[in-house]
Amino acid sequence: MLRDETILFTTEEAAAADADSVGRGIEIAALMERAGYAVAASALRHFPEARKIAVLCGPGNNGGDGYVAAKVLASHGCNVAVFSWGRSSVEGAARDARERCPLPIEPISAYAPERDDLVIDALFGAGLTRPLPEPVQTLIEAVKLADASVLAVDLPTGICGNQGRMRGAAFDADVTVTFEARKPGHLLMPGRAFCGTVEVASIGMPRRIVEQHARSVSVNNPKAWQIEYPLIEANTHKYRRGHLAVFSGGRSHTGAARLAAAAGLHAGAGLVTVGVPPDALDVAAASLTAVMVRSVSSRLDVEQWLSEAKIHACVIGPGFGVGETIRDYIEVLAAKPCVIDADAITSFSSNPGQLFATFKNIGSPYILTPHEGEFARLFPDLARNDSLGKIERARLAAARSGAVVIDKGPDTVIAAPDGRCLINENAPPWLATAGSGDVLAGIAGAHLAQGMPAYEAAAAAVWLHAQAAQHAKRGMTAEDLVTAIPSALESLNPL
Incomplete structure (x- = not known):
């Protein structure tokens, strides 16, 4: 055996x-x-x-x-x-x-x-x-x-x-x-x-x-989530594969959101739209082809967009900027499954409970993707507690926040609020490069948009992200990582 x-x-x-x-x-x-x-x-x-x-x-x-x-x-x-x-x-x-x-x-x-x-x-x-x-x-x-x-x-x-x-x-x-x-x-x-x-x-x-x-606790690999992984059926179409919304920062800060959007499209979302401030529309439109763009500059714009379009999941944080605007957006976006990343995490560092309560009150699933520093901003007491290992702190963070937590690093841990936990081991060291986290957020968003439960969506994203890095090989950039996603997907056959 x-x-x-x-x-x-x-x-x-x-x-x-x-x-x-x-x-x-x-x-x-x-x-x-x-x-x-x-x-x-x-x-x-x-x-x-x-x-x-x-x-x-x-x-x-x-x-x-x-x-x-x-x-x-x-x-x-x-x-x-x-x-x-x-x-x-x-x-x-x-x-x-x-x-x-x-x-x-x-x-x-x-x-x-x-x-x-x-x-x-x-x-x-x-x-x-x-x-x-x-x-x-x-x-x-x-x-x-x-x-x-x-x-x-x-x-x-x-x-x-x-x-x-x-x-x-x-x-x-x-x-x-x-x-x-x-x-x-x-x-x-x-x-x-x-x-x-x-x-x-x-x-x-x-x-x-x-x-x-x-x-x-187990090792993260397809066995842990393959039953929930979305199959591409013969009669499928782009709307059935999910519409992912990614929110971007201003004119000089669209790169992170564009990486997340491209990753989401490669990872299987049927449609991806980047919401950008009006001054960044031309930059985003000139650099995105299969990904659509939409002008968004206020909470009202976000509410209108969600009421008009069938959005299945959202990614917010990569390159957006820290402050009140992103907190306002999230109060609206919490009605949808979300990936909360980067600046979205930092924006709640003075009041993490506000973020947790927003999603708990509405009940939508969400994924938090902190690296070590961001984890300490949301969960300072857990980060300071030297008696806790990475598994314990990720589990406690997930239980407190109600989110699936991707505690990133060379030994990324994925934890669910109900205590389920996985350790990832297939990430090569060259995955530590600028923009890599944005790609991970986009992959996780694509999985949510396709209807995967948040825990399985997060675990599959972490594994696929690392597998793509193996295909991209040493010296890769985040752009290379995005284009390696289809090759990594071949590793999932016959899924």
Whole structure:
């Protein structure tokens, strides 16, 4: 059976799955034995040139996996040395694994890393919730200075499994071997940067147990939203595919809205119209062809437009300008599904509750697309709370605002007010370029205009946006990103 790569385990869920497996007759020692064999196999496969393998074992089950791996590697003729932390506190299956390890066991203070070493980090794994002890931090620095290779068991020591945060220091792994499913810390920054290549090994846990417990957060990919993705049927026409309205700033600030509009058209909206101030009509009209333009200069103009035209969704914020005008527009636009982006977010920084109440009172779905700074403007208390990871803060923001929140970054998190949550992982680093966020807003708007629910619309937009960047390749501009959307859409076949 193929493994479902969208599944993620929080550390609590992984522990619950272990306990459930034991309750159904699978001994924890058997799981540990298989985990240790998987680690040893990975070490032999990836690091055949290692002159010495130093296995660093902690006091918990992670350390138990290390003791098993050390025994297996020694049986294959490898030069293996075992070092422990907290030896006196080892209990249960990990203690039994240590006692079955035939090699001498020294304290980690006795290990002096060398360049040709392979370090198997089986110290603390994913469950770490406190800063690392100073001797462990010192050892991590020594391993880095020696430039030794590192294979991490479950997660590099020093990285929080749920939040991806670094607890004082962390091993910089070349390879990480985890079991049954990845953890959020494998995807969230900065943890992702410390994991190297992540391998997921099956250790005999029944698939039904994995799927039963891995429920709180998943990887964003088409499986999460494809059932809601709009199909282009043989008898469709442009009006059935939705009319998207994008609102632009003044004469010298139309570029962002034009990017969003073009992205919306490429992403499937049947019609896209850009609402622009009268002084910008000629600029917009001269640079847009398939996208229509309309003069809009007041709240009354917006009300009249929405009463005359069948608008299915709106995007407001890219290049619009901060101030009272955009707040007035949004009071009207809240009657439609909306993407609230950029300047629209900043315009409510002094009173975020006004934005939230506007949509809650009317009941229309909406998507917020903040980057880190914009998130802090709408949710300053959440941004300041160092105990919250990106998943927790996105969920709390979605619940408070009633919006689907796209908390942007290299590890974008999509959260719904009902607690559903996805982590995106397909974005290449060159997606960080001027205008990229405007393109994302346009794609999300197109999905809303085509009738997708807000959560699925946002998740699909984030994935498609990143997929387009992969097709556009290094050196791309936001304009290149727009024109790469059709190629990215081909990845959705046979949708």
